[in-house]
Amino acid sequence: MVTDPILELTGVVAGYGPLTILHGTSFTVQRGAITTIIGPNGAGKSTVFKTVFGLLPVRSGRILFEGTDITGETPRALLARGLSFVPQGRNLFPELTVRHNLELGGITLHHAGELQRRMRAVMERFPILREKADVQASTLSGGQQKILEIGRALLLEPRLMLIDEPSIGLSPILVKEVFAILQELRRRGVTILMVEQNARSALAISDDAIVLEQGRTALAAPAARILEDLRVGQLFLGGGVASAPRPDEIPLPGAATEGEPGGAVDARQALDDSRSGE
Ligand SMILES: Nc1ncnc2c1ncn2[C@@H]1O[C@H](COP(=O)(O)OP(=O)(O)OP(=O)(O)O)[C@@H](O)[C@H]1O
Numbered sequence: 001m002v003t004d005p006i007l008e009l010t011g012v013v014a015g016y017g018p019l020t021i022l023h024g025t026s027f028t029v030q031r032g033a034i035t036t037i038i039g040p041n042g043a044g045k046s047t048v049f050k051t052v053f054g055l056l057p058v059r060s061g062r063i064l065f066e067g068t069d070i071t072g073e074t075p076r077a078l079l080a081r082g083l084s085f086v087p088q089g090r091n092l093f094p095e096l097t098v099r100h101n102l103e104l105g106g107i108t109l110h111h112a113g114e115l116q117r118r119m120r121a122v123m124e125r126f127p128i129l130r131e132k133a134d135v136q137a138s139t140l141s142g143g144q145q146k147i148l149e150i151g152r153a154l155l156l157e158p159r160l161m162l163i164d165e166p167s168i169g170l171s172p173i174l175v176k177e178v179f180a181i182l183q184e185l186r187r188r189g190v191t192i193l194m195v196e197q198n199a200r201s202a203l204a205i206s207d208d209a210i211v212l213e214q215g216r217t218a219l220a221a222p223a224a225r226i227l228e229d230l231r232v233g234q235l236f237l238g239g240g241v242a243s244a245p246r247p248d249e250i251p252l253p254g255a256a257t258e259g260e261p262g263g264a265v266d267a268r269q270a271l272d273d274s275r276s277g278e
Pocket residue numbers: 016019021039040041042043044045046047048088
């Protein structure tokens with residue numbers, strides 16, 4: 001198999017003050033793919049993104065982007081290199097207009113004409129942003145706000161986009177819309193690395209998947225395989241991949257797992273998309 005890694009983490013250690021969250025995280029992201037990181041709450045998924053994007057210092061290990069060591073680079077330098085980040089939650093300036101929020105994505109563009117050209121291009125791709133250009137961002141629906149955040153992250157024409165929980169708080173129909181946008185970006189050559197709780201829907205549009213547990217890569221495999229493991233109950237997020245029971249040992253929902261009171265079952269249920277009404 002020909003591989004063309006766009007991002008490589010090797011033994012990355014990072015955390016907050018005295019807390020170490022990433023205990024030597026390693027994985028590779030292939031150019032042109034959609035890769036999804038899944039894992040239980042608190043596994044360190046958002047911490048991986050903050051560390052890759054230079055918002056948290058790397059204590060040891062290294063990060064390569066397109067073969068270049070970017071360990072310790074600032075977010076601004078990374079944006080200029082072609083890496084962008086859409087964080088978890090709401091990240092707009094609610095009082096500013098849609099247009100003004102979008103403009104802020106052009107931070108490293110020094111040529112006003114170029115900024116205007118790219119603004120027009122993003123608005124053409126997402127007509128809702130043109131339609132709403134002059135209204136306050138706070139008046140947009142949750143899905144429209146996410147589209148604005150994605151549009152803003154596209155302003156610098158990144159080659160790799162990190163996107164943390166794009167579907168959170170969105171209705172199932174808007175989740176589909178946002179995922180369709182990610183697929184369209186992939187067709188246009190943008191590599192996507194996302195974190196998603198909506199594991200089944202996300203894996204269905206992904207090429208590769210990474211299971212993160214307690215700050216370590218527990219499993220990295222084609223998304224279809226991980227999806228299948230979720231389906232047959234081989235994968236117990238929160239219960240530990242290594243300790244996942246064989247299919248004939250899968251506890252029934254509601255049954256307590258010895259040593260982990262309900263933990264593994266709860267985690268599996270939390271990942272069941274049926275919860276979100278699909
Ligand atoms: N700013 C912070 N200061 C201290 N600890 C933090 C901070 N942010 C996160 N943590 C802790 O780091 C751990 C990993 O958090 P992180 O946000 O990376 O998890 P996650 O996998 O993204 O979880 P979730 O699925 O809930 O988004 C958690 O124990 C969390 O409490």
